Amino acid sequence: MSLTREDVTYVANLARLEFSEDQVTALADQLGAVLDYAETLSGLDTSKIKATEHVLAVQNVFRKDEIKPCLTNEEALANAPESEAGCFKVPRVME
Amino acid sequence: MEYEIVIGMEIHIELGTKTKIFCSCPTEFGQDENTHTCPVCLGMPGVLPVLNEKVVEYATRAGLALNCEIAHFSKMDRKNYFYPDLPKAYQTSQFDLPICTGGDVEIEVDGVKKDIGITRIHIEEDAGKLLHESADGTLLDVNRCGVPLIEIVTEPDLRSAEEARAFAEKVRNILEYTGVSDCKMEQGSMRFDVNLSIREKGSEVLGTRTEMKNLNSFRALIRAVQYESKRQIIEIKKGHTIIQETRKWDDTKGTSSSLRSKEEAHDYRYFPEPDLVPIVLEPEYIEKIKSELPELPEAKKQRYIDEYKLPEYDAGVLTTTGVTARFFEESVVLYNEPKQISNWMMVEIPPLLKEKELSMENITITPAQLVELLKLVKNNEISGNTGKEVLKEMFNTGKNPGDIVKEKGLAQMSDTGELEAIIEEIVSANPKSVEDIGAGNEKAYGFLTGQVMKATKGKANAQVANELIRTVVARHLA
Known part of the structure; x- marks a missing residue:
């Protein structure tokens, strides 16, 4: 098999995906078959x-x-699930 | 054992285009959050980025100024990573086929000249700005997303903090001359990453390196290099191994700390950007940009030495930045006394700029005003010392030197009749000095000169006064 569980x-x-042990095994098989x-x-x-470079x-x-012309601040934030002080708000991140 | 520091740098420079790299939003710094965005730089689905032609032109110009080869064929790639400063979850950059390769820059530290190799320069987009101000989250300002950058990557040719600084300053100087960026450090237009390792002196093998990101001043660059090299040497002396990692420099504390190790390091999974087509530059295009390059600092410096007969030191200082050189050149056109202009620009102007928290970019006096002042000094209408006072007043008020001299009555007293009367009075009042001079003590002249200067509030022409003092004293001794 060309793909190991570690690769998966x-x-x-x-x-940033999380899989169960069984899913990892299944994906190693399936993706491995595609690669093969x-x-x-x-x-x-x-x-x-x-x-072929491109x-x-x-x-x-x-x-x-x-x-x-740009979007207004309101337009830019219109689809944001959360916003504050004219900014997009995301879960706290470490620097 | 003697150790050697090995440094390679990555320099990010924001290009001075009007609009972003892939959309028509303005690049202006310091605007209200999220007011310079559009669906492209917000990373909305289904949008099509289109490359700004000025970015290609500026990158080519920067590459030529730094002696690089300009690629006939280059392309854009996606660099994938998860960090909310990029709404798309990837940065559009260049991976294996950058626009410029293989340049070099000559630096000089303590009189030793050295070439620093440039591996490559590629174009990419800047990320947004994260503001850590909210109590329960992080705020994102997208304005900076898509501002065009060039990243200059060097060979590991630097050996000290001083060399790193000299290199960074030289690059800034050259790029400012070419007009591709304002290189304003305080606005983040120029940022440094440092890769640093230590090895035994004479060794050919590179040690394990650490990387410090986003140093945004020359001071931070120097301090970070000094701190990190010392830290690594101490670790090695203790018998510890250096861990390959990314470290964060804290400029306030003056220390660095581990951010992430190599194991957690990003695997960017680059692939060719399917939404952007390759860049193909013909020799004619490259030649045209080359022919339009302005005179670069090195050539300008040599010309100042040859044409204006300035010492190498002066020529170096005056060509440090484009604005300084322009100020000098405009002054010389008005008044052909290059050395006098150079002296005042190097010695008298910098402390006044510092005091007023100005720089040559926003200096409040004009070359014409400086020249007017220097003519007054040269023609002995005012003394050099008075000239310095007048210059200060020019900085304070913006007035012309001639007007200041008139208003404050600072014109030098060269009228021998008036001066002679004052000197006669002083010499008569100091018979002891005359006696000393008669006895061969020349020092007493100094005392008399001092008295004359005091009486005339420094306005006496020193040379005329000295001659007169000798005449008057001789008369008294006869």
Whole structure:
């Protein structure tokens, strides 16, 4: 199997997800199978193919450095579950 | 055992564009919280960021000024992390293909010159500001989200706090000249991260390093390096191993403390930003920006030495910042006495700026006013000492030096008739001094000069007065 339980726990932690022991085992199997399948691509000879740095063929899309109107403070905070003193309020974080 | 400090730096600089990196919100500092936002910088779903062309131009300009290679092809990537200062939960940055690579900056510490290598410069967005003011939560101001930054990463070439400072100052100086940033430390436009390790002197292997983030003044930079290098040396001497970690510098306490260890360190899971297309810069574009670069500090310094015949020290001081150099150059155009201007700018102006809590950026006198003052001194209309007083008054009132001299009656007394009468009176009143001089004691002249200066409230032209004193004394001795 290409994916260990440790890999799953590590990635879950990075994504701030919590899983039970059983779920970790199941995910290791399922995600491992996906990775194994993707691994079949490694069988192809790509030595003569240019590396793909970006999937889009478009380049250099820029905007001018010109100011446009912003949202008002009320509009910006309209969807915030919590706000205080004109700011978004989030659970207390350590610096 | 002798130890060596090894330092690499990361410098974040906010670019002086009018708008943010990926949206058209203004970048102005010090506005009301969350008034400079739009769906893009708020990280709303379904929005499309578009790169500001000025950011590419400024980053290219900064790279060229720091002797970097400008990449023909570069791209943006997502750097993923969970911290509420970024509403998107990722920062749009550059990972493996940054816009600039491989530059260098020459620094000089204690007369020794040294090249500091620049690994790379990439463009990215700044994060928002967290305010730890609420009793039961943390407040977020999104205004700074999306303000364009360049991050300059150095090679581990620095060996002391002094070198780190010299490097940071040099970079600030160069970037201020190029106009890509105002580099205002107090507004957070320039912030330093320091990677520091210790090794036995002569060793080629790097020791385990710690990282200190967000040092926002030169003072904090120096103190943090001094503290951290000392801490690591003590740990090593005790036989402890250094733990690779991120440390937080507390500038008030003057100490650093562990923030997170490498085990908890972020794995950013970078991947190419699918919403932004690659940046492809043609040689013509790069050449054009290169041709538009202003004269940089090093070249300016050399020109001051060659063209104005200034000592290297003067040329160095005057080119420290762009505004200082401009003030000097405007003065020299009006009055071709570079050394006199240099002396006053280096010696007399700085203490007055300090006293008024000003800098060369918001100095209250003009080059024309300084020049008018220097002409008065040069033509002996006022003495050098009076000139200093007048300069102070110019700072206080903004008045022209000529008017101050007139109003306060400070013009120097060079009228020999008037002066001679005063000197005759003083010499007559001090027969003992005349006697001493007759006996060969030259020191008594000093006393008489002092008396003359006192009687004229310092307005006597010292050279004229000295000659007259000798004439009058000779007459008394005859």
